[in-house]
Amino acid sequence: MYLRHLSLTNFRSYARLELPMPEGTVLLCGPNAQGKTSLLEAIYYLATGRSPWTTSDRQLLNWRAESEILPFIRISAELCSRRSALTRLEITIYKASENGGFCKEIRINGAKKRVLDLMGNLNVVMFLPQDLALVEGSPVDRRRYLNVVLAQTDPNYAAALQRFDRVLTQRNALLRQIAERRATTRELAYWDDQFVQAGSILVASRQRLLRDLEQLAADIHRQLTNGAERLALHYLPGFAPAARENGQLAHHAPSLELQHPLTPSEIEARLRSALAESLREEVVRGVTLIGPQRDELRFSINGRDLGLYGSRGQARTAILALKLAELAWMREVIQDEPVLLLDEFIAELDAERRAFLLERIQGASQALLTTTEPEIFTPAFLQKALVWQVRSGQITPFHS
Numbered sequence: 001m002y003l004r005h006l007s008l009t010n011f012r013s014y015a016r017l018e019l020p021m022p023e024g025t026v027l028l029c030g031p032n033a034q035g036k037t038s039l040l041e042a043i044y045y046l047a048t049g050r051s052p053w054t055t056s057d058r059q060l061l062n063w064r065a066e067s068e069i070l071p072f073i074r075i076s077a078e079l080c081s082r083r084s085a086l087t088r089l090e091i092t093i094y095k096a097s098e099n100g101g102f103c104k105e106i107r108i109n110g111a112k113k114r115v116l117d118l119m120g121n122l123n124v125v126m127f128l129p130q131d132l133a134l135v136e137g138s139p140v141d142r143r144r145y146l147n148v149v150l151a152q153t154d155p156n157y158a159a160a161l162q163r164f165d166r167v168l169t170q171r172n173a174l175l176r177q178i179a180e181r182r183a184t185t186r187e188l189a190y191w192d193d194q195f196v197q198a199g200s201i202l203v204a205s206r207q208r209l210l211r212d213l214e215q216l217a218a219d220i221h222r223q224l225t226n227g228a229e230r231l232a233l234h235y236l237p238g239f240a241p242a243a244r245e246n247g248q249l250a251h252h253a254p255s256l257e258l259q260h261p262l263t264p265s266e267i268e269a270r271l272r273s274a275l276a277e278s279l280r281e282e283v284v285r286g287v288t289l290i291g292p293q294r295d296e297l298r299f300s301i302n303g304r305d306l307g308l309y310g311s312r313g314q315a316r317t318a319i320l321a322l323k324l325a326e327l328a329w330m331r332e333v334i335q336d337e338p339v340l341l342l343d344e345f346i347a348e349l350d351a352e353r354r355a356f357l358l359e360r361i362q363g364a365s366q367a368l369l370t371t372t373e374p375e376i377f378t379p380a381f382l383q384k385a386l387v388w389q390v391r392s393g394q395i396t397p398f399h400s
């Protein structure tokens, strides 16, 4: 799939942009703070209904539009994919009243839709420098990673995630009321059912995704390390009340055997018994202590935990393998080529890994790469790519 046209209104530094887009590889060059990242951010927003960096849509509004009484942001694109020759995606983020917050309106081919309906139209794989720190980062980052990959490809997952977040908030509020003796534990039953229902969808999908990603990533990783290292993924679902949250491996929370996945009813049973087991402590602490909001993903190389024992270089190689596995996985699931967005990613890699990655993204229908240093790309790559210059929100083909 590829975007044929992108229009932006009041999105970040783009007051107005009408950009016809080609198939193939485009290298967006320019100094810092010119609008390269913002362009990729807008495309990511069309795929996921959110920005990879901010949850506050207000930040996306062009500063010059801030003084308008009812300002709005619009991102729209024409998408060509195997499934449909042409799909028009349009997101308007607007202020409905002067003192209110921002609302979102989604239109697909002109018809009003829910944010959930947006998912699965445009699929992107984004490569960010911060992905390379995923091994060292917090479990929150790794859960977000899983959510973004799954929500984009599986509307059921996206819906379950939305439900789960709401249920968790409600359940936590109720636990606080119980702690203050303003409610009884009997009132939990309803929320526990909802929690287990939505939660087990999340666990089952994550388990399946990680099983597939592990196989693909291990294979790519073997090539990247000339067969010297064996990468494995470990899914530690938050079934155990004591799962630690500090980014370290919680040794007592066993990882699932990805090759022998739990069945949906087993997952439900595990969630239920974990809820029952942790009830007393949850009431004391006024917060839900078990569940997929505490899931953890760990990486190991030759059987040793990468976050604890790996070098920086090993962690980066593992993440590069994971991202390429994600790309292969997505191709398979959507039966199409996702749009690739690489923000300053290439510059973060050494020459060998750079060549490895660039070779593997060659087949993409559309890949957008940003860089401040076009000279790091080989002449052979530059010859095949279109090179565009980005300056103060203006995008022009570059002629050397």
Ligand SMILES: Nc1ncnc2c1ncn2[C@@H]1O[C@H](COP(=O)(O)OP(=O)(O)O)[C@@H](O)[C@H]1O
Binding pocket: 011, 012, 013, 014, 030, 031, 032, 033, 034, 035, 036, 037, 038, 039, 059, 060, 061, 062, 063, 064, 390
């Ligand atoms: N809401 C906004 N309105 C106008 N400009 C913004 C907004 N948000 C960020 N910017 C500015 O947009 C510029 C471009 O940012 P960015 O896309 O990250 O550039 P690049 O990736 O080329 O370095 C930055 O100078 C930033 O300060």
Ligand SMILES: [Mg+2]
Binding pocket: 033, 036, 037, 038, 343, 344, 370
């Ligand atoms: Mg940038």
